[in-house]
Amino acid sequence: MQLRQLQHLVALADQGSFGRAAQAVHLSQPALSRSIDNLEEGLQARLIDRAYGTVRFTQAGELVLARARELLADAQQIARDVLELEGLAIGSLAVGLGPFAAGTLGRLALSLMTQRHPQLQMRMEVADTASLCERLHRRQLDLFIADTRDLEKQPGLKLARLPNVPVSFFVRARHPLLKLKQATLEDLMAYPVAGPRLPAEVAAQFERQPRRSERSVFNVTCDDAGTLRHLALTAHAVILAPLAPAPGHETGALVPLPVAGFARMQTHYSLVTLAGRTLSAAATAYSRLVTELMSPAKQPPGR
Numbered sequence: 001m002q003l004r005q006l007q008h009l010v011a012l013a014d015q016g017s018f019g020r021a022a023q024a025v026h027l028s029q030p031a032l033s034r035s036i037d038n039l040e041e042g043l044q045a046r047l048i049d050r051a052y053g054t055v056r057f058t059q060a061g062e063l064v065l066a067r068a069r070e071l072l073a074d075a076q077q078i079a080r081d082v083l084e085l086e087g088l089a090i091g092s093l094a095v096g097l098g099p100f101a102a103g104t105l106g107r108l109a110l111s112l113m114t115q116r117h118p119q120l121q122m123r124m125e126v127a128d129t130a131s132l133c134e135r136l137h138r139r140q141l142d143l144f145i146a147d148t149r150d151l152e153k154q155p156g157l158k159l160a161r162l163p164n165v166p167v168s169f170f171v172r173a174r175h176p177l178l179k180l181k182q183a184t185l186e187d188l189m190a191y192p193v194a195g196p197r198l199p200a201e202v203a204a205q206f207e208r209q210p211r212r213s214e215r216s217v218f219n220v221t222c223d224d225a226g227t228l229r230h231l232a233l234t235a236h237a238v239i240l241a242p243l244a245p246a247p248g249h250e251t252g253a254l255v256p257l258p259v260a261g262f263a264r265m266q267t268h269y270s271l272v273t274l275a276g277r278t279l280s281a282a283a284t285a286y287s288r289l290v291t292e293l294m295s296p297a298k299q300p301p302g303r
Contacts, residue, residue, distance in 0.1 A: 010072060196225075
């Protein structure tokens with residue numbers, strides 16, 4: 001049994017088919033099949049049930065898959081320990097970002113990391129908090145930054161709170177709602193209202209507000225900040241977004257819209273890692289960079 005064979009097994013589980021898994025590990029499909037066959041022969045156990053035309057793991061396969069993920073993570077940790085002695089001339093970093101964090105912190109932090117460490121291999125993923133948490137547990141991310149109100153009691157995680165960032169509704173310039181002295185939630189619902197998937201307690205707060213319409217407050221849910229901005233600029237939509245936590249973030253033609261009862265909305269960012277696991281040198285550098293960007297001295301004037 002070799003680590004490479006275990007990598008192929010994990011790729012098969014993650015990709016869901018021999019064809020996609022072969023592409024992911026840069027092998028031909030027959031070569032990947034032979035690798036899995038050799039692993040099964042060495043263990044003297046059937047790991048994949050091929051009778052259904054899809055990838056289905058046997059009970060033995062699920063056991064080996066779980067142990068394979070742990071062994072591969074430990075092997076990566078060995079490489080990380082060596083890289084810490086050599087600095088960041090080589091190495092990799094996988095970062096997850098929630099929608100709000102991606103639209104503000106993500107772009108600037110990625111730019112600065114590439115400037116400071118141009119040889120570092122980096123991957124950034126944007127998803128909701130639950131998906132990011134799952135990928136972190138599966139060791140597919142080194143860390144993630146997101147609103148963590150729904151994670152406060154989850155075991156196995158280390159949450160480092162970051163400064164809160166004000167959140168506001170935004171509309172395009174000359175939107176009809178800007179003529180009002182202060183809009184209400186009911187006023188907003190005459191237009192499309194869009195935002196990312198919200199933490200449970202925040203979503204419940206909106207849904208508890210009295211209103212005449214039976215429609216949900218947010219009738220458009222989208223985790224992509226660029227798409228939300230496009231909706232605001234082209235479809236008269238009202239979007240929910242954070243004010244920039246760092247200088248250089250452009251909001252374009254979007255204008256904050258004061259809404260009665262929602263003047264003090266804030267993010268609840270945390271930097272999330274696995275408890276009891278040493279961060280790589282790259283992840284440590286990224287964490288320090290984010291902390292620096294989120295420090296009060298870096299906040300735009302008047303915010």
